[in-house]
Amino acid sequence: MASGTERRFSWRGRPTTARDGETILEALAHDGLPSVVRSPRYHRPRGPLCGVGQCTGCLVRVNGRPNVRACRQVVASGDVVENGNAWPSPRFDLLGVLDTAFPSGIDTLHGFRRPAFLTGLYQRVVRRLSGYSGPPSPEAARALASAPDVRTATTVIVGAGPAGRAAARALVDAGERPLVVDRGLRVPEVPGAELLARSTATFLPPPSADGGWAFSLVGFTEPARGFAIRARRVIVATGGYDAALWFGGADRPGVVTADGALALTPAPGAGPLRRAVVFGGGDRAATTIDRLHESVVAVVAPGEIRPEVVRRASDLGVPLYPRTLLRSVTGRRRVRSVRLESRGGGAPFHVECDSVVLAHRRLPHPQLFFQAGARMRWRGGAGAYFPELTDAGATSVPGLFAAGTVAGVVGDDVATSGERAAKAALGAPFDGPAPRWIPADGPAELEGYYRELLGGPRPGRWVACPCEDVLVAEIEEAHRAGYRGVEVVKRYTGVGTGLCQGRYCLPETLLTLARLEGRTPPEVGYITQRPPVHPTPLAALAALREEFAGEPAP
Amino acid sequence: MTFARGDYRVVVVGAGIVGLFTAYHLARAGAGPILVVDRGFLSNGGSGRNGGGVRQQWETRSTIRLAREAVADYRRFSSEFGYNIWFRQGGYLFLADTPTELARLQRVHAIVRAEGLPSEILDADGVAARLDGLAPGAVVGGSYLRSDGTLYPFPAVWGVYEAVRRLGVEVALGVDCRAIVVRDGRVAGVATSDGTVATPTVVNAAGGWSGEVSRAAGLEVPNVASRHEILATEPSKPFLDPMVVRASDGLYFSQTMRGEIVGGVTVPHPPGTARGVPSSPRFLTGMAGALVGLLPRLGALGVLRAWTGFYDDTPDGLPIVGADPRLAGFVHANGFGGHGFMLAPAATRRVAAAVLGEAVDLDPAEFSPGRFLGPAAPTTVERLQLG
Ligand SMILES: Cc1cc2nc3c(=O)[nH]c(=O)nc-3n(C[C@H](O)[C@H](O)[C@H](O)COP(=O)(O)OP(=O)(O)OC[C@H]3O[C@@H](n4cnc5c(N)ncnc54)[C@H](O)[C@@H]3O)c2cc1C
Numbered sequence: 058m059a060s061g062t063e064r065r066f067s068w069r070g071r072p073t074t075a076r077d078g079e080t081i082l083e084a085l086a087h088d089g090l091p092s093v094v095r096s097p098r099y100h101r102p103r104g105p106l107c108g109v110g111q112c113t114g115c116l117v118r119v120n121g122r123p124n125v126r127a128c129r130q131v132v133a134s135g136d137v138v139e140n141g142n143a144w145p146s147p148r149f150d151l152l153g154v155l156d157t158a159f160p161s162g163i164d165t166l167h168g169f170r171r172p173a174f175l176t177g178l179y180q181r182v183v184r185r186l187s188g189y190s191g192p193p194s195p196e197a198a199r200a201l202a203s204a205p206d207v208r209t210a211t212t213v214i215v216g217a218g219p220a221g222r223a224a225a226r227a228l229v230d231a232g233e234r235p236l237v238v239d240r241g242l243r244v245p246e247v248p249g250a251e252l253l254a255r256s257t258a259t260f261l262p263p264p265s266a267d268g269g270w271a272f273s274l275v276g277f278t279e280p281a282r283g284f285a286i287r288a289r290r291v292i293v294a295t296g297g298y299d300a301a302l303w304f305g306g307a308d309r310p311g312v313v314t315a316d317g318a319l320a321l322t323p324a325p326g327a328g329p330l331r332r333a334v335v336f337g338g339g340d341r342a343a344t345t346i347d348r349l350h351e352s353v354v355a356v357v358a359p360g361e362i363r364p365e366v367v368r369r370a371s372d373l374g375v376p377l378y379p380r381t382l383l384r385s386v387t388g389r390r391r392v393r394s395v396r397l398e399s400r401g402g403g404a405p406f407h408v409e410c411d412s413v414v415l416a417h418r419r420l421p422h423p424q425l426f427f428q429a430g431a432r433m434r435w436r437g438g439a440g441a442y443f444p445e446l447t448d449a450g451a452t453s454v455p456g457l458f459a460a461g462t463v464a465g466v467v468g469d470d471v472a473t474s475g476e477r478a479a480k481a482a483l484g485a486p487f488d489g490p491a492p493r494w495i496p497a498d499g500p501a502e503l504e505g506y507y508r509e510l511l512g513g514p515r516p517g518r519w520v521a522c523p524c525e526d527v528l529v530a531e532i533e534e535a536h537r538a539g540y541r542g543v544e545v546v547k548r549y550t551g552v553g554t555g556l557c558q559g560r561y562c563l564p565e566t567l568l569t570l571a572r573l574e575g576r577t578p579p580e581v582g583y584i585t586q587r588p589p590v591h592p593t594p595l596a597a598l599a600a601l602r603e604e605f606a607g608e609p610a611p
Numbered sequence: 612m613t614f615a616r617g618d619y620r621v622v623v624v625g626a627g628i629v630g631l632f633t634a635y636h637l638a639r640a641g642a643g644p645i646l647v648v649d650r651g652f653l654s655n656g657g658s659g660r661n662g663g664g665v666r667q668q669w670e671t672r673s674t675i676r677l678a679r680e681a682v683a684d685y686r687r688f689s690s691e692f693g694y695n696i697w698f699r700q701g702g703y704l705f706l707a708d709t710p711t712e713l714a715r716l717q718r719v720h721a722i723v724r725a726e727g728l729p730s731e732i733l734d735a736d737g738v739a740a741r742l743d744g745l746a747p748g749a750v751v752g753g754s755y756l757r758s759d760g761t762l763y764p765f766p767a768v769w770g771v772y773e774a775v776r777r778l779g780v781e782v783a784l785g786v787d788c789r790a791i792v793v794r795d796g797r798v799a800g801v802a803t804s805d806g807t808v809a810t811p812t813v814v815n816a817a818g819g820w821s822g823e824v825s826r827a828a829g830l831e832v833p834n835v836a837s838r839h840e841i842l843a844t845e846p847s848k849p850f851l852d853p854m855v856v857r858a859s860d861g862l863y864f865s866q867t868m869r870g871e872i873v874g875g876v877t878v879p880h881p882p883g884t885a886r887g888v889p890s891s892p893r894f895l896t897g898m899a900g901a902l903v904g905l906l907p908r909l910g911a912l913g914v915l916r917a918w919t920g921f922y923d924d925t926p927d928g929l930p931i932v933g934a935d936p937r938l939a940g941f942v943h944a945n946g947f948g949g950h951g952f953m954l955a956p957a958a959t960r961r962v963a964a965a966v967l968g969e970a971v972d973l974d975p976a977e978f979s980p981g982r983f984l985g986p987a988a989p990t991t992v993e994r995l996q997l998g
Pocket residue numbers: 624625626627628629630631648649650651652654655656657658659660661662663664665786787788789816817818819820821824839840841875919920921922944945947948949950951952953954998
C-alpha cells in the first residue's frame with residue numbers, strides 16, 4: 058500500500074515522516090499505538106477504536122480544520138497536525154485529573170447549579186471544556202472550498218465491497234455502466250463501471266414521485282467536494298462494521314474493533330498491536346486471527362468458539378476461553394491485561410496483553426434505507442434493522458435495492474446477493490439460489506451475556522458512549538428516573554449524539570434498555586436515522602446550494 | 612395503560628413544554644386532579660426539536676413582556692426544578708443585510724428600549740466585533756441585546772415533568788386524544804386511545820397538532836402546522852457567543868454549551884403534518900450556503916445531524932391563549948409558532964388563570980381565541996419570525 062517517496066509533516070510541532078499514501082494514523086503508528094486525543098468529559102486517554110473513520114478515537118486538527126479523523130486523512134507534505142483537547146499533550150494532559158476527581162461521574166444535568174452566583178463561571182468553564190478541538194480556521198475553510206460534482210447515472214451502487222462489486226459486474230455484463238461510490242481510501246477499480254472513490258454518500262432522501270432521475274444521492278469526496286448524483290436506481294451495498302462492547306475501561310487505548318485491528322495491521326503480525334486478545338468466536342475472529350497472527354495471545358468468546366477459530370488458535374498455540382465474560386481491562390494509557398470470568402459464576406482471572414480486538418458482532422450500515430423511507434425490519438439474529446426485502450432484493454421503495462451485509466443475508470450469501478440485486482434492478486430473472494436470511498427472531502446472543510455481565514461487579518470506568526463520555530450508570534439512572542425508550546434516554550443522557558452517530562453505543566444501549574424495560578429491542582425503539590450518515594463538511598453542502606435551490610420542498 | 616381515576620378537574624392534551632408548564636401552574640394553584648396525555652414519548656414534539664433560543668427583541672410590546680418574564684423564570688429554573696438547563700445569556704445578534712432591514716431593526720430597537728431593555732444598534736464594525744470571521748460586506752449593521760440567550764430544552768422538559776409528577780399530576784404517555792366529549796354545549800370529557808375520562812376542562816397544548824385537536828372538538832381555528840428543518844454540526848471549542856439571526860431569510864444559529872453549531876433557515880414547505888418529518892437536501896444545502904456565506908470558516912465544520920419539527924403558526928404571529936368563547940371548558944395554549952419554548956413559563960401562567968376563571972392580564976385583541984371570530988383581522992401582528 059505505502060511505498061516510494063516520503064512525506065514530511067508536523068505532528069504537534071515535531072517533524073514527522075509518512076510513506077507516500079499513508080494516513081496520519083498509519084504514519085503515527087510507526088512508533089507504536091498512537092493516542093492522539095483525550096475524551097471530552099473526563100479527559101481519558103483515547104486511541105483508535107475503529108480504523109474506518111467512524112469513531113472519535115483518532116481526532117486531530119489538520120491545517121486548522123478540527124475533527125479530522127487521522128485514519129481517514131492521507132498525509133500531504135507540509136501538513137500541520139495538532140492534537141485537540143489535551144494540554145500540554147495527549148500523553149500528559151493536566152485535565153486528566155477530572156477522571157480521578159469524579160469517580161462517579163460529572164453530572165451536567167443536575168450539577169453546577171449552586172451557588173447561583175457561580176452560574177456564569179460554571180458556564181464559561183464547561184463551555185471551554187467542550188469540543189474535541191479548536192474552532193475551524195478561515196484558511197482551513199478556504200482550502201476546502203471546491204466546485205460541486207453533479208452527475209447522473211442510471212444505476213448508482215453505494216459500496217464497493219464484495220456485494221457491491223458483484224452487483225456492478227452483473228450490470229456491466231448486461232451492458233450498463235453503473236456508478237459505484239465508496240468511501241474507502243484504497244478502492245480497486247471496478248472493471249466496466251465508473252468509480253467515485255474516497256466518496257461518502259451521506260444522504261438519500263425518498264425518491265421524487267415524478268420518475269426520471271427519481272433519486273438524489275448527496276455526499277462528498279475527500280476532503281470536502283460535494284456531490285449530487287441523480288439516478289434512476291440505487292443499489293445499497295454499504296456493508297457493515299464491527300460493534301463495540303461494554304466492559305470496564307472499554308474506551309482505553311488498545312481496545313479496537315476488528316475493523317480497527319485490520320486497519321492497524323499492514324501485514325500479518327506487523328503493526329502496533331503486539332499482544333492481542335481477540336474477542337469473538339466466529340468468522341470475523343478467524344479473519345482477524347489470520348491478520349494478527351503471531352500477535353494473538355488469547356481468544357475469548359461470549360459463547361461457543363467455532364471450529365475454524367479453534368484450529369487457528371491451536372496452530373498458533375494460544376489459549377481459548379469460550380463462554381467467557383470480559384469484565385474489564387487494566388492499564389491507563391494502554392491496555393495491560395484483561396479480566397475474564399467463565400460464564401455462570403467463574404472466578405476472575407487475568408490475561409496480560411496490550412490490546413483487545415472486538416470481533417464478536419458485525420452490524421449493518423442501514424442508514425440510507427431509513428432515510429429513503431424504506432420499510433425496515435428487526436432481525437433478532439443479528440440484533441439490528443434491515444430493509445424489508447423481496448427474495449429478489451427489492452426494498453419497499455421502487456428503484457431501491459439492497460445487497461450484501463445490509464440486506465440481511467447470511468455470510469456466504471453476500472456476493473450472490475449482489476448479483477441478485479442487480480438482476481432485480483434490471484427486471485431480469487435470477488436463477489441462482491434463494492437468499493438465506495438472518496433469522497428474524499430469537500434474542501441476540503448478547504442479551505444473556507449482558508444480563509450476566511451487568512449483574513456483576515463493575516471495576517473501572519464503564520463508558521457507554523465514548524464520543525460524549527456518557528457512562529453506563531447514567532443510562533441506568535435515566536431508567537430509574539422513569540424515562541423509557543431509546544429516543545428519550547438518548548435525549549436524557551446524550552448517548553448516541555456524538556460524532557460516531559451512535560454506531561458504537563446505541564446497539565448496546567438498545568440491548569440494555571430492552572433488558573431494563575422488560576421489552577424486546579424493537580419495542581424499545583430505534584433512534585431515528587437522521588441524515589447525514591457521516592459528518593458532512595458545510596463547505597461541500599454549501600457548494601450544492603444552487604443544485605437544490607429550485608427543488609420543491611418535500 | 613389505564614388512568615388512575617375516571618374524572619379530572621383538567622385534562623391537558625400535549626406533554627410538551629407548554630402542556631407541562633400549564634399543569635405545573637395549575638397544580639401549584641391547587642386546581643385538583645390533573646391529567647396530561649400525550650400520544651408520543653416525552654419531548655417528541657417541538658419541545659424536543661427546537662433551537663433553544665430565548666429572546667426579548669420583538670415588534671410587539673406584549674410579546675416582549677411575556678419574554679421578559681420568561682427570562683426571569685428560566686434564570687430561576689435550575690434552582691426551582693433541580694435540572695440545569697444551562698441558560699446562557701450570550702445575547703441575540705440580529706443582522707441587517709440591507710439598509711431597509713437595518714431601519715426595521717431600528718424600529719424594533721426603539722420598542723425594546725421603550726420596554727426598558729438595553730438593546731443596542733450596531734454598525735457593520737460593531738457586528739464584526741461580535742462575530743469573529745464575518746465575511747466582508749455581509750452586513751450593514753445589526754442590533755444586540757445581551758440578556759437574550761439560549762438554553763437546553765431537554766432538561767427543561769425533564770425538570771417540569773418531574774415537578775408536576777411530584778405535585779400529583781398524572782402524565783400518560785403514549786395516549787392519543789381522539790375526541791372531546793361535549794354535552795349541553797360544554798366540555799364533558801376526553802375520548803382517548805385508552806378510554807374516555809370525564810372532565811369539565813380541556814387545555815389544548817398539542818403544539819403542531821393543536822389545530823387538529825381543536826377541529827376534533829368542532830372548533831374552526833386558524834392554526835397551521837408548518838414544517839421547519841434544523842441542523843447541528845460537529846462540536847468545537849467556543850468561538851461564537853451570541854445567537855445570530857437574520858430576519859430577511861429567517862437564518863438563526865448559535866453555538867451550544869457542547870460546542871455544536873445549531874440552527875436553521877426558512878425553507879418553504881407545504882403546510883400540514885401529513886408528510887412526517889424527513890429532512891431535505893434543499894434545506895441542508897441552503898442552510899450550509901447561508902452559514903458559509905456569512906461566516907466562511909464554518910465551511911470546515913461537518914454537519915452531524917439534521918432533523919425537523921412543526922411550528923404551530925397563527926395568522927398574526929401571536930399565540931392563542933385563553934378560553935374559547937364557543938365551547939365552555941375548552942382552553943387554548945397553542946399557536947406558539949417558532950417561539951413557544953421561550954414563552955412557555957410566562958404564557959402558561961395566563962392559561963392556568965383562564966382555566967381557574969381568574970382575570971388574565973393579556974389584551975384579548977392580541978391573545979384570545981375570539982380575536983379571529985370577528986369580521987376584521989387582528990390589528991396587532993408580530994412579524995419578527997425566524998426559521
Ligand atoms: C426546528 C424548530 C426550532 C425551534 N426553535 C425555537 C427556539 O429557538 N426558541 C423557542 O422558544 N421555540 C422554538 N421552536 C418552537 C418551540 O419548539 C415550540 O413552540 C414549543 O416547543 C411548543 O411546545 P408545545 O408544548 O406547545 O408543543 P410540543 O412540544 O410540540 O408538544 C405537543 C405535544 O402534543 C402531543 N399531541 C399532539 N396531538 C395529540 C393528541 N391528539 N393526543 C395526545 N397528544 C397529542 C404531541 O405528541 C406533542 O408531544 C422551534 C421549533 C422548531 C420545530
